[in-house]
Amino acid sequence: xxxxxxxxxxxxxxxxxxxxxxxxxxxxxxxxxxxxxxxxxxxxxxxxxxxxxxxxxxxxxxxxxxxxxxxxxxxxxxxxxxxxxxxxxxxxxxxxxxxxxxxxxxxxxxxxxxxxxxxxxxxxx
Numbered sequence: 426x427x428x429x430x431x432x433x434x435x436x437x438x439x440x441x442x443x444x445x446x447x448x449x450x451x452x453x454x455x456x457x458x459x460x461x462x463x464x465x466x467x468x469x470x471x472x473x474x475x476x477x478x479x480x481x482x483x484x485x486x487x488x489x490x491x492x493x494x495x496x497x498x499x500x501x502x503x504x505x506x507x508x509x510x511x512x513x514x515x516x517x518x519x520x521x522x523x524x525x526x527x528x529x530x531x532x533x534x535x536x537x538x539x540x541x542x543x544x545x546x547x548x549x550x
Contacts (some may be wrong), residue, residue: 430454430461434487434520435473440480443497447472447484451504453497462497465504475525481507485523485532489513491542513540 432446439445443462444454451474452464471487480498485491490512495505510530513519519534530542 432473434471435485435522438474438476438482440476440496441498445474445476445482445496447474451482451484451494453504463500463502463504466492466494466506468492471520473522475523477525483510483523483525483530485519487520489519489534491523491530491532511542513542 430446430452431448433448435447437444437446439456442456444456446452446454447468449470450464450468451466451472453462454460455462466484468484468486469488472485474482474484476482476496480496482494482496483491484494491510493507493510495507499505513532519532522533524531528543531539533539
């Protein structure tokens with residue numbers, strides 16, 4: 426039996442024939458076999474991910490950080506970190522359930538503080 430993978434907080438995300446789980450690291454599994462395709466990054470104990478319209482992944486860490494990662498359509502054989510998006514909640518732990526809507530990323534910390542990040546660099550509210 427292979428090593429179990431867990432997403433801890435965020436739900437697994439299915440995109441085509443791949444399943445993504447964000448736990449201590451992001452893992453990409455083959456949907457049909459459950460076998461590990463690739464894994465990487467460091468996302469704390471609890472993370473979550475969402476797939477963008479262009480098949481990239483936004484990965485949210487319980488440490489309040491967000492990153493952009495290539496999905497398996499762009500990077501089928503290895504984890505590929507594209508960019509650090511933001512450190513959103515300074516010093517606050519966040520158990521993430523991010524939402525991407527109309528070019529904006531919405532996320533909350535554990536105290537319920539909501540942040541909105543837009544597509545423009547450095548823009549948040």
